[in-house]
Structure formats: C-alpha cells, structure tokens
Amino acid sequence: MAELTVLQGPAAALRIDNLDTDQIMPKQFLRGIDKAGLAQGLLYDLRFDAQGRARPDFVLNQPAHADSSILIAGANFGCGSSREHAVWGLQQYGIRAVLAPSFGEIFYSNAMNNGLLALMLPVDAITALMAWAEGAPDGGPAAEVSIALNDSVVRAGGLEVPFDMSARHRRMVMEGLDVIGLSMTYQPQIEAFAAAHAARSPWLVDVAARVRARIGEGPATPSWG
Template sequence: MNPVRQVEGRTAALRLENLDTDQIMPKQFLRGIDKSGLRDGLLYDLRFDADGREREDFVLNKPEYAGVSVLLGGNNFGCGSSREHAVWGLQQAGIRAVVAPGFGEIFYSNAMGNGLLLVALPEADVLRLMAEADHVPGNAVTIDVESLTLRSAGGVEARFDMLPRHQRMLLEGLDAIGLSMTYREQIDAFAKAHWEAQPWVKDVARQRLAP
C-alpha cells in the first residue's frame, strides 16, 4: 500500500444510518475473480433506479459533488456482511476517507487494512461537517493521520482516536501481512526456540507423507 499521512479532499454527505456493505457493493458485482470493475457497482441501487436511470437527487450524482474524495456518513457505516469489495469499490471511485460517528467492525478492519482512512467523530461534529458540505458543495477537509486531527474549510476542528497499529499501517503503507513481516526476526526466534524445545513435533505431517 501507499503511505497515508494526510488526506485532503472535498466532501459529500450520505445521510444514511446503518449503510451496510450490501448497499455499498451489491451482490451482482461480486461475480468477478479479481478487484476490477467495482467502481461501477458502488452504491448502485442508490445511484440508479430499477430501470438503470441515474437518480438525479442522489448526492453523488449531482455535478457539484463530482470528484469528492471524503464521504460523511451516518452511524454504523459499513455494517452487514464482511465483503471486502465494499472497501475496494470505494477506493476505485476515488474515495480516500470516510467520516462517521461509528463503523461496522469488520468493515473498519478491512478499510484500515487497505489504506482507506476511517475517522470516527461525535455525531455533532459529523452533522456540522454535513451542513458545511450542503452549504458549500464539496466543502474541503484536511485529515492528518500523524496528529489525528481533522479540519474543515468551514471551521470544524476535531481530534479522533485510532489504534496505534492502524496508525502505523497507514503512515508506513503496510497491510496486515506487511505489518506482520516487520516482526520477522522475533517470529523466527520464537519458531527456533519452539522447535528446539519440541523437536519431535516439527514437520510431522511432511515426514509421515514422505515416501
């Protein structure tokens, strides 16, 4: 992953509580064998009607919100199933961060593991940001991962919390495997001590299957 130290971008408000991953990325867009094309499925049933016509009243379809990279969401954003495609679709559509009062637990882990910045703020702060985005379409925010602060062009200033592990992953551009590999020496030392103390269980399956 690329390091994420700061996100600056225009915002759009999605006033939807409990927006689940099935809505973020509907099931019909999960049939591919890779990550390609997920941008087309993002929030599909909210963006289009039953005949495939674009809904003019949906915020992300409005021309004044074209190119936004920060979504402002309702509480429990990303609840529902564990599909990681929801995160990939958001990223493919140019979304770099989501700000909401709370997130689905699995979605949160998937997002942070893929470099999609999630910021949990008190509902009052999120509502102020939404009001700003409505008043000045695409009102900009700056989110600093190192100082854990958010500032908006309209004057909102807030601090947020993040696990040190997730903060390090973002700042250093590490996914879960990459983070694990930073402990390679400790892992090797543990394995060496373990096999030296219990040599009779090392590679038992391979030895039994050997001709």
C-alpha cells in the same frame, strides 16, 4: 499502499444511517473472481434508477461532489454482511476515507486492513462537517476536508475535530502497510521464536514432511537444522 501523513480531498455528505454492505455493493456485482470492476457497483441503487439512469438528486451524481474522495456518513455505516467488496468498491471509486459516528464492526476491520481510513467522530462533529460539505456551490470549488494523522485532527474550514485511532491502525495507514505487511515487520522476532521453538521441540519440526518421506510420498525437507 502508500505512506500517508495527511489525507486531503473534496468531501460529500451521505445522510443515511445504517447503510449496509448490500447497499454499498449490491450482490449482482459479486460475480467476479477478482476485485476488478467494483467501482460501477458502488451504491448502485442509490446512484441509478431501475432503468440505469443516474439519479440527479444523489450526492455523488452532483457536479460539486462528483470527485469526492472523503465521505461524511451516518451512523452504523457498513453494517450487515461481511462482504469485503464494499471496501474495495469504495476504494476503486476513489473514496479514501469515511467519517461517521459509528461503523459496522466487520466493515471497520475490513476498511482499516485494506487502507480505507474509517474514522469515528462525535455526532455533532459529523453534523457540522456535513453542513460544511453541503455548502459547496454548484459549479464552484468542492468543500475540502483535511485529515492529519500525525496530529489526530480533522480540519474543514474553521472546524477542527480531534479523533482517536489505535496505534496499530495508525501505523498501518501512515506506513502504507496491510495486515501481511505489518506482520512482516516482525520477521526477525518470528524467526527467532520459530528457531527457539524448534530447538525446544525438534520432534515437532516439519512433522508432515517427515511422515510423507517415511511412507514414500516425498522427501523430508525440515525447515530447521
């Protein structure tokens, strides 16, 4: 995950409330054992008809929005099941941020933990941003949205919309950290706590290894001292 202070890109309006994770990433695309190939499945039943032909009226199939990296979406985006594949599919397709009035709680956590920016904005602001995105002429330049993380402002044309974000999520996005990376920034404190805990309660250190050694299944390899 790369460090980020401003995210800017072409935007598309997705005027669907309660878009759930089954619609974002249908079940038939969950058969793999890794994260690969999920871009094809993103919003599949909205992008394609029963014969697999692209629906020309769907926003991401329109030339003006084909390369959109920011989605402006309806309320309760990402509700439904907890499949993380919905986030991975959005990212593989090229979506870097979703702006919506509200999100499914688990989707929001999955998005922010994987580096997909999910911002909650007031309904009137989302309505105005959707109108801006839909104003891009067919064959003309796409409507761009800029998200300034330092200033906590979304900008599009003459619109300026402030947003809130937790300090933890802001740091993760700006420093390019996932949850493991964020945890590792506290490694000195973690090691200090572990050493102090071992000193206070040495009988708890590597109990499993000591038991295995005692019954002859392996060497005792305590981590401390």
